[in-house]
Amino acid sequence: MNLPDEVEDLVQETLLALHLHRDSYDPTQPVSAWVLGISRHKLMDLYRRRGRREALHEPIDGLEDDLAAEEPGETLAKRDLRSLLEELPRAQRIAIEMTKLEGLSLTQASKRTGVSESAIKVQVHRGLKRLAALVRKEPK
Numbered sequence: 001m002n003l004p005d006e007v008e009d010l011v012q013e014t015l016l017a018l019h020l021h022r023d024s025y026d027p028t029q030p031v032s033a034w035v036l037g038i039s040r041h042k043l044m045d046l047y048r049r050r051g052r053r054e055a056l057h058e059p060i061d062g063l064e065d066d067l068a069a070e071e072p073g074e075t076l077a078k079r080d081l082r083s084l085l086e087e088l089p090r091a092q093r094i095a096i097e098m099t100k101l102e103g104l105s106l107t108q109a110s111k112r113t114g115v116s117e118s119a120i121k122v123q124v125h126r127g128l129k130r131l132a133a134l135v136r137k138e139p140k
Contacts, residue, residue, distance in 0.1 A: 006046060014042045033076050084134050092127030095120050100128075 017038050025034050085093050098109040099120065106117040113120070 006050070010042055010046050013045075014039050017042060029080075030076050084131055087134055088127050088130055091115075092123045092130065095123035096127045096131075099124050 018035065021038065025031065085096065088096070094113065095109065098104045098112065099106065104112070106120050109115075109120045110117045115123075
C-alpha cells in the first residue's frame with residue numbers, strides 16, 4: 001500500500017472514529033481540540049502500522065518537526081489549563097505545576113519551596129480534586 005492510499009484510509013478511519021465516539025464530545029469545549037485529538041491518535045496508529053511492516057522502510061522526512069509543531073488544540077488546552085490553575089489557591093497551583101507539569105519529585109519540590117514533602121503531597125491532592133470539580137463545574 002502506498003502513502004496516498006494510506007492517507008485516504010486515515011481520513012476514513014478518522015471520520016469513522018469521530019462518528020463512533022461522538023458521545024465523548026463535550027459541547028462546552030472547542031470541537032477543534034476534540035477532532036485534533038482523535039485525528040492525532042489515528043495518525044499515530046498509522047505510523048505504528050507502517051513501522052511494523054518490514055517492507056515499508058521509506059523515511060518520513062520532517063516527522064519530528066510535524067509532531068513537535070504546536071497545534072491549535074494544544075494551544076487551547078494550554079490556555080484552558082492555565083485558566084483552571086489560576087483558580088486554585090497559590091500553594092496548590094505551585095505544587096501541581098512543580099510535580100505534574102515540571103515533573104519534579106516530591107523531594108525536589110519540597111527543597112525548592114521549603115515546604116515539607118507531605119505538605120506538597122496534600123496540596124497536589126487537594127489541587128487535583130479542586131481541578132476535577134472545576135472541570136465538572138461543581139460548586140466549591
